[in-house]
Amino acid sequence: MSLSATTAPPSPAAPPPRPPARRRSRSHSLTRMDLKYSPYLYIAPFFVVFGIFGLYPMLRTAWMSLHDWNLIGDHSFIGFDNYVALVKDEYFWNATLNTFGIFLLSTIPQLLLALFLANLLNRTFLRARTLFRMAIFMPNVVSVAAVAIVFGMLFQRDFGVINWLLSFVGIDAVDWDAERWSSWTAIASMVNWRWTGYNTLILLAGMQAIPRDLYEAAALDGASQWKQFWRITLPMLTPTFVFVVILSTIGGLQLFTEPLVFANGNIIGGDQREFQTLAMYMYELGIENLNTAGYGAAVAWAMFLMIALVSGINFLLVRRTVK
Amino acid sequence: MNSASRRLWRTSPLTYVALVLATLFSIYPFYYMVVIATRSLDSINDVPPPVTPSGSFGDNFGRVLDNEAANFLTGLLNSVIVSGIVTVSVVITGSLAGFAFAKLRFRGRNALLLTIIVTMMIPTQLGLIPLWGMIQDLNWFDTLYAVTVPFLVSAFGVFMMRQYATQAISDELIEAGRVDGASTFRIYWSIVLPALRPAAAVLGLLTFMETWNSFLWPYAVLTSENPTLQVSLAFLSYAYYTDYSQVFAATAVGTLPLVIVFIVFGRQIVGGIMEGAVKS
Numbered sequence: 001m002s003l004s005a006t007t008a009p010p011s012p013a014a015p016p017p018r019p020p021a022r023r024r025s026r027s028h029s030l031t032r033m034d035l036k037y038s039p040y041l042y043i044a045p046f047f048v049v050f051g052i053f054g055l056y057p058m059l060r061t062a063w064m065s066l067h068d069w070n071l072i073g074d075h076s077f078i079g080f081d082n083y084v085a086l087v088k089d090e091y092f093w094n095a096t097l098n099t100f101g102i103f104l105l106s107t108i109p110q111l112l113l114a115l116f117l118a119n120l121l122n123r124t125f126l127r128a129r130t131l132f133r134m135a136i137f138m139p140n141v142v143s144v145a146a147v148a149i150v151f152g153m154l155f156q157r158d159f160g161v162i163n164w165l166l167s168f169v170g171i172d173a174v175d176w177d178a179e180r181w182s183s184w185t186a187i188a189s190m191v192n193w194r195w196t197g198y199n200t201l202i203l204l205a206g207m208q209a210i211p212r213d214l215y216e217a218a219a220l221d222g223a224s225q226w227k228q229f230w231r232i233t234l235p236m237l238t239p240t241f242v243f244v245v246i247l248s249t250i251g252g253l254q255l256f257t258e259p260l261v262f263a264n265g266n267i268i269g270g271d272q273r274e275f276q277t278l279a280m281y282m283y284e285l286g287i288e289n290l291n292t293a294g295y296g297a298a299v300a301w302a303m304f305l306m307i308a309l310v311s312g313i314n315f316l317l318v319r320r321t322v323k
Numbered sequence: 324m325n326s327a328s329r330r331l332w333r334t335s336p337l338t339y340v341a342l343v344l345a346t347l348f349s350i351y352p353f354y355y356m357v358v359i360a361t362r363s364l365d366s367i368n369d370v371p372p373p374v375t376p377s378g379s380f381g382d383n384f385g386r387v388l389d390n391e392a393a394n395f396l397t398g399l400l401n402s403v404i405v406s407g408i409v410t411v412s413v414v415i416t417g418s419l420a421g422f423a424f425a426k427l428r429f430r431g432r433n434a435l436l437l438t439i440i441v442t443m444m445i446p447t448q449l450g451l452i453p454l455w456g457m458i459q460d461l462n463w464f465d466t467l468y469a470v471t472v473p474f475l476v477s478a479f480g481v482f483m484m485r486q487y488a489t490q491a492i493s494d495e496l497i498e499a500g501r502v503d504g505a506s507t508f509r510i511y512w513s514i515v516l517p518a519l520r521p522a523a524a525v526l527g528l529l530t531f532m533e534t535w536n537s538f539l540w541p542y543a544v545l546t547s548e549n550p551t552l553q554v555s556l557a558f559l560s561y562a563y564y565t566d567y568s569q570v571f572a573a574t575a576v577g578t579l580p581l582v583i584v585f586i587v588f589g590r591q592i593v594g595g596i597m598e599g600a601v602k603s
């Protein structure tokens with residue numbers, strides 16, 4: 001309670017003119033109702049729709065994963081048996097290996113390239129700045145399905161552009177979808193192409209928030225550009241970089257469309273599951289084969305835990321190296 | 324600016340070389356798409372691969388339209404309907420909730436806002452299997468309800484509008500509306516919504532692009548009988564990978580609307596993404 005004069009109650013000597021009593025109290029209570037309850041009305045659509053179609057299915061996934069669950073009808077409680085089976089499941093570990101392989105092949109080059117491009121775009125006297133920004137972001141506008149179709153053709157064995165280019169440096173035609181390393185490379189290149197520009201823009205935004213006088217002071221002290229990048233840009237960019245890394249982790253570990261379309265719709269990803277990702281394996285178990293939905297739900301939770309774990313590790317790693 | 328910092332921020336020719344290269348890499352697959360989409364079927368197997376467009380787009384797209392298995396036009400129409408409805412809904416529900424979180428006082432406000440922020444971090448794939456079962460139970464399989472209703476709201480949309488409303492609308496403005504006797508909804512409609520227009524435009528564009536491009540969920544609940552555009556494209560490419568000029572003609576038509584939207588509004592989209600990045 002404040003004792004200052006401005007918040008003192010108005011003097012009772014001059015009461016405000018009273019409007020007719022009935023009308024006043026009715027509109028007054030309406031206003032009070034409006035003030036008190038209408039905010040809930042405005043946020044309700046989000047919580048209702050999200051609750052039904054977002055939150056509930058997520059929680060139900062956890063419940064399903066503890067059952068032998070058939071989406072057609074039957075289910076029985078089996079505790080953690082699905083998770084025990086998962087640990088011994090060769091296909092699960094294969095999908096994990098593929099997912100992380102593609103994840104590393106896409107995230108690392110992508111972020112390094114984005115950092116490099118953002119640093120270039122951050123120059124003060126750059127001409128055609130907006131044009132470059134738009135051009136670099138453009139790949140993000142295309143659907144993943146379209147990207148996978150176009151890149152599938154570029155990586156075609158017999159008449160694809162990539163193999164044609166490789167022939168100039170004496171490399172024989174690669175059967176891109178037949179082997180692990182080659183299919184991983186092809187899929188990672190789709191991811192890199194689509195997301196480098198997006199990450200560039202986010203990092204650029206972070207760079208532009210760094211006060212310029214820091215650089216001016218460093219330049220007066222004779223620090224080279226490279227040194228300024230290491231000593232000023234990177235440390236100041238840590239929060240943005242953490243954000244970008246975690247976003248890439250979440251996206252990368254959920255990879256689905258690129259490998260699926262690259263495999264022409266074959267959910268096992270290549271004849272020998274060379275590039276089946278975790279998301280594809282979950283789909284195979286939970287939706288293609290309805291009778292293993294409970295097991296598929298366990299894969300979904302395992303995926304979620306991995307994403308949380310890797311995001312956490314990345315967070316700590318980035319913090320430590322850059323700070 | 325003094326000479327030291329001018330030297331520091333100078334742009335060397337090498338910078339431009341690198342940026343032009345990056346631009347070419349970004350643009351090339353689009354160009355390649357156009358090349359194949361406009362080439363006759365027998366010329367795409369040429370070695371060296373064709374590098375210039377040709378005049379066969381009409382033939383190729385004609386094959387797409389004649390292809391009854393792909394239902395391309397249905398897919399195109401479905402995508403327009405679904406993306407349109409989802410966009411309008413996300414903008415309206417997002418601005419309503421964003422306004423409430425930014426400017427209204429109510430019990431549990433902070434906890435509820437925190438809930439929304441947390442849900443943004445949970446991958447939606449986690450609920451995929453039960454959601455698929457729910458769609459079956461609702462008899463929504465292969466209908467547009469399945470790909471529309473679950474996406475009518477967006478946590479990101481609420482959060483973005485809340486951030487924008489917090490700084491773009493002054494409390495005095497809303498107070499003035501109250502003094503004039505306007506109801507809360509009236510204030511939203513006549514004061515808040517117009518002020519939110521720039522953010523609403525960016526949110527609308529991003530939502531439209533995301534919905535237009537979404538694949539996994541439509542692929543899970545729609546068939547090639549009643550597809551969205553992306554689902555139609557996928558089935559087309561699985562079945563007709565021997566007829567790439569047809570597939571590419573369809574892919575180009577499916578991609579073009581977004582490229583046009585991007586060329587017209589690219590500045591705002593890029594600005595919106597960069598602005599969003601600084602705040603988060």
